[in-house]
Amino acid sequence: MGITGQDGSYLAELLLAEGYEVFGLTRRLSASNYWRIEHLLDRITLIPGDLLDQLSLIRALERAQPHELYNLAAMSFVPASWDQPMLTGEFNSQGVTRVLEAVRVVDPKIRVYQASSSEMYGKVREIPQTELTPFYPRSPYGVSKVFAHYITVNYRESYDLFAVSGILFNHESPRRGLEFVTRKVTNGVARIKAGLTQQLGLGNLDAQRDWGFAGDYVRAMWMMLQQDEPDDYVIATGESHSVRQLVEIAFTHAGLDWQQHVVLDPAFIRPAEVDHLIGDASKAKAQLGWSPTVDFAGLVTMMVDADLARYGR
Ligand code: NAP
Numbered sequence: 001m002g003i004t005g006q007d008g009s010y011l012a013e014l015l016l017a018e019g020y021e022v023f024g025l026t027r028r029l030s031a032s033n034y035w036r037i038e039h040l041l042d043r044i045t046l047i048p049g050d051l052l053d054q055l056s057l058i059r060a061l062e063r064a065q066p067h068e069l070y071n072l073a074a075m076s077f078v079p080a081s082w083d084q085p086m087l088t089g090e091f092n093s094q095g096v097t098r099v100l101e102a103v104r105v106v107d108p109k110i111r112v113y114q115a116s117s118s119e120m121y122g123k124v125r126e127i128p129q130t131e132l133t134p135f136y137p138r139s140p141y142g143v144s145k146v147f148a149h150y151i152t153v154n155y156r157e158s159y160d161l162f163a164v165s166g167i168l169f170n171h172e173s174p175r176r177g178l179e180f181v182t183r184k185v186t187n188g189v190a191r192i193k194a195g196l197t198q199q200l201g202l203g204n205l206d207a208q209r210d211w212g213f214a215g216d217y218v219r220a221m222w223m224m225l226q227q228d229e230p231d232d233y234v235i236a237t238g239e240s241h242s243v244r245q246l247v248e249i250a251f252t253h254a255g256l257d258w259q260q261h262v263v264l265d266p267a268f269i270r271p272a273e274v275d276h277l278i279g280d281a282s283k284a285k286a287q288l289g290w291s292p293t294v295d296f297a298g299l300v301t302m303m304v305d306a307d308l309a310r311y312g313r
């Protein structure tokens with residue numbers, strides 16, 4: 001679920017490479033949004049469905065008869081969760097309950113991955129954050145993900161489901177949505193370089209995130225479902241960087257001076273901010289054997305190069 005998103009597209013590639021038959025749940029839209037999975041369409045099966053529609057989830061599982069289910073579907077853009085808090089809860093919280101209920105009804109042996117988020121730590125209670133750090137979400141999105149996290153734990157404990165939550169810190173790629181800050185910056189750099197604009201309006205340059213590469217993070221999801229016992233894991237690089245550092249690296253890589261182009265736009269300041277996230281993935285390293293392969297500078301330059309190439313074409 002969520003195959004048309006950033007993570008869904010990388011996960012589908014990984015599962016195909018592992019020899020899986022891959023089914024993806026998609027909701028009907030008036031225009032196609034398959035740009036991330038276009039290259040996979042002849043090797044995967046798409047099934048219509050929506051997190052809001054319990055019956056569609058049950059029918060999808062009856063049709064696909066999966067052994068593993070990855071629930072990556074969500075309203076994932078934090079600022080939008082203040083605009084549509086109710087819908088965010090319906091998708092991200094009750095939607096997950098619907099997924100878990102569908103699993104119970106159709107086949108409780110299906111292994112379930114739930115996409116939890118470092119946004120749950122919000123106003124962080126300790127640095128770095130581990131699986132045991134208390135949550136203090138700072139947005140309706142973060143709150144909705146805390147519900148989803150605990151309903152997944154609860155169904156595991158109540159019904160003995162093999163259900164795991166991956167608490168993933170920010171992960172990015174050339175397939176990241178254009179509104180998220182990494183892609184907004186790398187796309188902005190490419191537009192400036194192409195002469196299409198001169199300015200890039202941003203919000204809080206001091207916010208710090210633990211940013212990794214999405215391709216590495218979907219591998220961790222898959223590894224979690226291959227374990228003997230279900231458990232929850234933090235997935236992070238263990239390094240944090242500010243938005244300002246992101247901007248500096250991206251502009252410099254394209255031969256631009258960011259101070260000539262970046263302007264503060266108050267429209268992008270959030271009602272409540274998550275100031276500093278940094279994860280401790282020791283448990284995942286020890287138990288899954290997972291570690292990231294792309295560092296921060298490598299991630300940013302990969303994204304800038306991809307956007308420059310796109311505008312070059
Ligand atoms: P994304 O690119 O925004 O993709 C979200 C996916 O969810 C899309 O396929 C979207 O379909 C689907 N979706 C949204 N609402 C739906 C609904 N009502 N019914 C069915 N499908 C629906 O997000 P992502 O970056 O790949 O993230 C994947 C998951 O990980 C999300 O749950 C996100 O909250 C979580 N997460 C992400 C990060 C990160 O840094 N990327 C970190 C922690 C957790 P459409 O294409 O139709 O919109």
Ligand code: G4F
Nearest residue numbers: 076078117118119169170179180181182202203204207268
């Ligand atoms: O890129 P962002 O919008 O990602 P955010 O809010 O951290 O959420 C992402 O990561 C979460 C994991 O921690 C996921 F669960 C969630 O689904 C999503 O994938 O913003 C990152 C930071 C924020 O502090 C924001 O205030 O960048 C700051 N920022 C500064 N200027 C900006 C901007 N963010 C955006 N989107 N746009 C700006 O102009």
